[in-house]
Amino acid sequence: MNHRLALMAAWLLATPAMAFQSTPPPEHAASQIHSSADAQLQASVRRAIANDASLSDDARHATVIVSDGAVVLRGKVKDDTEKGRIDTLVRQVGGVKEATNELDVKRQP
8 A cells, every 4th residue: 555655646746747848849959959068159150140141031040950069050041152151151160070051042933
């Protein structure tokens, strides 16, 4: 009886905690950071992109994924020139060990 009561008490205590745990939606999974150095690098890369007034809104909101100094870029840009510009900006940020440009060029209607 005591064993059953202890199991029930443990379950009741764990249930509220489990209710608040959730897996981030896929669009936010890319923002997960593995270290504070990666978080700082991600912020620097985002700032470099956001501060370039020549880029479109879509380009300035590209997803930036950082892991151990390696940067992956995802999202939409208006043309190949903009894709290249972002690649150049990212590679100039101190601490970037490598950059993978997975940006997609929007198709013009």
